[in-house]
Amino acid sequence: GKRDEELILPINSSLSVTLHQDQLKTTTTATISKDFTEDRIWLNGQEEDVGQPRLQACLREIRRLARKRRSTGDGDSLPLSLSYKVHIASENNFPTAAGLASSAAGYACLAYTLARVYGVEDDLSEVARRGSGSACRSLYGGFVEWQMGEQADGKDSVARQVAPESHWPQLRILVLVVSAEKKQMGSTVGMQTSVETSSLLKFRAESVVPSRLREMISCIQARDFPGFAELTMKDSNQFHATCLDTFPPISYLSDVSRRIVQLVHRFNACHAQTKVAYTFDAGPNAVIFTLEDTMAEFVAAVRHSFPPETNGDKFLKGLQVTPVLLSDTLKAALAMEPSPGGVQYIIATQVGPGPQILDDPHAHLLGPDGLPKPAAL
Numbered sequence: 330g331k332r333d334e335e336l337i338l339p340i341n342s343s344l345s346v347t348l349h350q351d352q353l354k355t356t357t358t359a360t361i362s363k364d365f366t367e368d369r370i371w372l373n374g375q376e377e378d379v380g381q382p383r384l385q386a387c388l389r390e391i392r393r394l395a396r397k398r399r400s401t402g403d404g405d406s407l408p409l410s411l412s413y414k415v416h417i418a419s420e421n422n423f424p425t426a427a428g429l430a431s432s433a434a435g436y437a438c439l440a441y442t443l444a445r446v447y448g449v450e451d452d453l454s455e456v457a458r459r460g461s462g463s464a465c466r467s468l469y470g471g472f473v474e475w476q477m478g479e480q481a482d483g484k485d486s487v488a489r490q491v492a493p494e495s496h497w498p499q500l501r502i503l504v505l506v507v508s509a510e511k512k513q514m515g516s517t518v519g520m521q522t523s524v525e526t527s528s529l530l531k532f533r534a535e536s537v538v539p540s541r542l543r544e545m546i547s548c549i550q551a552r553d554f555p556g557f558a559e560l561t562m563k564d565s566n567q568f569h570a571t572c573l574d575t576f577p578p579i580s581y582l583s584d585v586s587r588r589i590v591q592l593v594h595r596f597n598a599c600h601a602q603t604k605v606a607y608t609f610d611a612g613p614n615a616v617i618f619t620l621e622d623t624m625a626e627f628v629a630a631v632r633h634s635f636p637p638e639t640n641g642d643k644f645l646k647g648l649q650v651t652p653v654l655l656s657d658t659l660k661a662a663l664a665m666e667p668s669p670g671g672v673q674y675i676i677a678t679q680v681g682p683g684p685q686i687l688d689d690p691h692a693h694l695l696g697p698d699g700l701p702k703p704a705a706l
Contacts, residue, residue: 428612
């Protein structure tokens with residue numbers, strides 16, 4: 330939830346893991362020209378409304394920083410290029426607006442790209458945050474904290490890296506895509522309603538999150554998977570409890586989401602230790618944390634519980650996972666009636682770096698004329 334909707338300032342600090350661009354990524358190309366008559370943006374090949382308030386806030390902030398950097402005290406005029414219009418094209422290789430942090434990735438990528446175009450070298454937390462609060466965390470790789478800050482102007486509401494992507498090489502992430510559909514209740518509207526109506530959210534922000542965040546950072550630094558996993562699940566469950574405590578209530582989880590929760594707990598109980606964790610954002614899709622040596626067995630458990638209906642060969646994307654057979658003991662412990670097609674596909678990935686510059690012109694989304702290349706349409 331937010332304490333300031335315009336500046337996008339949160340009611341509590343938070344922590345995220347940046348996923349690897351080799352598997353999940355937003356690609357953004359931006360160019361400015363004296364020949365452009367207006368700012369324009371294309372998302373996943375479709376032209377979108379460039380007047381969208383959060384996008385405008387990002388553009389205003391980056392141009393303000395560019396003017397501030399270029400202005401000198403000796404009366405020199407600002408470079409003409411600061412008045413040029415910009416064309417932006419952006420693509421996600423994963424479902425958009427489905428609770429998989431597409432806005433965080435998108436606005437982090439946008440802020441970083443615009444900073445390159447306009448020659449801005451400042452901390453980009455504020456620029457990215459104006460688009461999507463969580464985007465300020467995605468400007469860094471590894472494990473990242475968004476410090477809520479205390480100042481009314483939000484200058485101290487910034488992201489900082491807790492640990493680099495190389496810190497925990499054994500950690501793996503499985504994205505279980507239950508639905509690629511756009512969610513019915515957007516995160517922003519949902520959060521506003523929760524802040525206005527949920528007393529549990531207020532209690533959580535003031536009494537639970539601060540100590541839990543400190544504990545989580547300790548678990549990450551110590552690479553304590555059971556501690557990290559338990560906190561991750563408890564925090565996800567409490568987030569969804571605040572959604573139900575909102576009035577009218579919000580429910581992002583589906584029946585399949587709840588079956589995944591059950592699957593994780595039964596898998597862990599069978600092993601008599603916490604080997605897998607789930608977390609759900611504002612959507613039905615599960616993000617699973619596990620270690621490299623457990624990944625293949627858990628993928629097999631997902632296949633067993635949610636047999637692919639038609640795309641058996643395309644069910645698993647991303648990192649290679651060697652198929653394994655489930656033991657009869659684990660099958661018995663899962664004790665779940667198979668739900669064919671419940672999980673559409675899995676993306677296997679790991680912790681990744683922050684924004685990367687693509688030098689290969691073939692990867693650029695805009696052509697020399699500043700319009701999307703035909704392949705991007």
